[in-house]
Amino acid sequence: MSKRGPAPRPLTxxxxxxxxxxxxxxxxxxxxxxxxxxxxxxxxxxxxxxxxFAKLYDQEYRNMLRRFRTRGRRV
Structure with missing residues (x-):
């Protein structure tokens, strides 16, 4: 099965x-x-x-959680 339409443009x-x-x-x-x-x-x-976009959002959300968890361990 082939894709329809043009390839999606990269995120701006x-x-x-x-x-x-x-x-x-x-x-x-x-x-x-x-x-x-x-x-x-x-x-x-x-x-x-x-x-x-959803993938980028999820990655950034996981990064945020990782930063908060790391800060919690240092205290």
Whole structure:
């Protein structure tokens, strides 16, 4: 079975930043994060549906957890 359509484009800097910001949102809403990225809330939601965006988000989330766990052990 072959793929349909063009190959997905790599993530842009804005998309990478949005994934990072979603992990470290510090009480910000989706709307506020979208506004900072210069896109609509719907566009941000569509980005979240992309497998490569979701993978980047998951990686950053795991990195955040690892940092918190490491800090906890040092105390």
């Amino acid at each position: 800097q804005e998309q990478r930043w949005a994934a990072f910001r979603l992990v470290y949102r510090q009480g910000m809403t989706m709307k506020e994060i979208a506004e900072e990225a210069g896109v609509s809330r719907m566009t941000l939601w569509k980005w979240q549906q992309r497998p490569d």
